Amino acid sequence: MDQFLKKCEDSVLAGDADTAFALASEAIGGEIDILQVIESGFVSGIREVGRLWEEGEYFLPELVMGAEAVKKALSVLEPALAGQELSREVRGVGVIGTVQGDIHDIGKTLVGTMLSASGFEVYDLGTDVSPARFISEAEAREADFIGASALLTTTMPGQRALIEMLAQKGCREDFLVVVGGAPCSEDWAESIGAAGYATDAVAAVELIGRLLDGKGGRTP
Ligand code: B1M
DSSP states (O other): OHHHHHHHHHHHHTTOHHHHHHHHHHHHHSSSOHHHIIIIIIIHHHHHHHHHHHTTSSOHHHHHHHHHHHHHHHHHHHHHHHTTOSOOSOOEEEEEEEBTTOOOOHHHHHHHHHHHHTTEEEEEOOSSBOHHHHHHHHHHTTOSEEEEEOOSTTTTHHHHHHHHHHHHTTOTTTSEEEEESTTOOHHHHHHHTOSEEOSSHHHHHHHHHHHHTTSSSOOO
């Protein structure tokens, strides 16, 4: 198992999308937990790519190729994850997207997939989503929650802008705003008045479920 996960990680480090795709396809037929293959194999690989990039060992092409390898693997793994149907009841409706100016979508898509598999009706708005669009889509879908992902320190303020615009429009109480993404934290979420912060896709499912059950989280 560990060896298989290492191969998944290595395929991302090598930016080898074909091998990543082949390994992901192999995982589908096997006994391996799909979420573990995603998190401890492919996601672990792309985080290592990010670290090497930060240290100046990798350059932008390696970053792009690593991301492409993960996306190719997820094109097989995410439908399988979504098909697991971890819950049959509709537990709530939400819109999710990556904030304006930010095109990172791997983590956001994973969160959306896990939420869908866990019984939430989720509308994925993609990347580079403005506060106005988050709000108009949430209103149109009669959403219970808005999930805003940010991967850059420079785009995190987009999460605050969303909450501020909700307040300006007088609909702050209508939606729970949940934030996430690598540079975010519990403190950041609290400082901007978000309902909650989740570190990963599993935590996001738990958090949103708990908030919608009215069992915890900050009041808006
Ligand atoms: Co970029 N990038 N990138 N990048 N990139 C980071 C984020 C960076 C930390 C790399 C580094 O320096 N080590 C750095 C940001 C530094 C900072 O702001 N402090 C960075 C930079 C600088 C940039 C560019 C500016 C580079 C440039 O052009 N010079 C540029 C910006 C483009 C833009 O957005 N405008 C850029 C571009 C890119 C690529 C396009 C090449 C590619 C993205 C491809 C894509 O997404 N389609 C890319 C990648 C791959 C990364 C790293 C290496 C990996 C991101 C990722 O996919 N992680 C990243 C380094 C890192 O994060 N360690 C980096 C895997 C993913 C599953 O994790 O997204 O964290 P993550 O999601 C997790 C949790 O955070 C959480 O759950 C997910 C699942 O567990 N989560 C949520 C996420 N959203 C959530 C929402 C929730 C709840 C939980 O509720 C709503």
